[in-house]
Amino acid sequence: SQTIHQWPATLVQPVGSPLSLECTVEGTSNPNLYWYRQAAGRGLQLLFYSVGIGQISSEVPQNLSASRPQDRQFILSSKKLLLSDSGFYLCAWKSSGAQGYTFGSGTRLTVV
Template sequence: SQTIHQWPATLVQPVGSPLSLECTVEGTSNPNLYWYRQAAGRGLQLLFYSVGIGQISSEVPQNLSASRPQDRQFILSSKKLLLSDSGFYLCAWISGGNTEAFFGQGTRLTVV
């Protein structure tokens, strides 16, 4: 069965520090992968999506970047975190067949 792993679950980082959140998928090949941010009162905001290795589309201009170094790996990064980057980040895999989305456990990022 397909599973999606996301880590770490919580993270506290100082302003100006780098960030790397990792997401991996098992049980499927060539998945479409997504990074969302869930902020209070703002719902789920799509940040990046990737349809294949090295293919990244950005939905919202921001202080973050994403990379897809392997078929089942999707990484969210920042060179210098801002206070406004605090939030809950979710990785998702969306199956092409029935378009159901499967979400990772999420990462609670607090920038201090």
């Protein structure tokens, strides 16, 4: 079956510390992968998407970066977190022919 794993569920990090959030999918190959951020009570803001290994497209200039070292692995990183990086981060995937996107359970990041 097709599943998506995202971890950790919650994370509290000090300003200036590095970040690494990982997302992996199972049961599909060559999916489109996405990182979104959601501010409290708001919609989703697309941060990065990837259509293949090593292919990353960035939607907004920011303090974050993404990598796709394997077909079913998508990583969101930062070298130095800012307070404004706090939010709810969601990983999602979509395969060709799928009706909609499948989301991970999200990571609540609080930068203190």
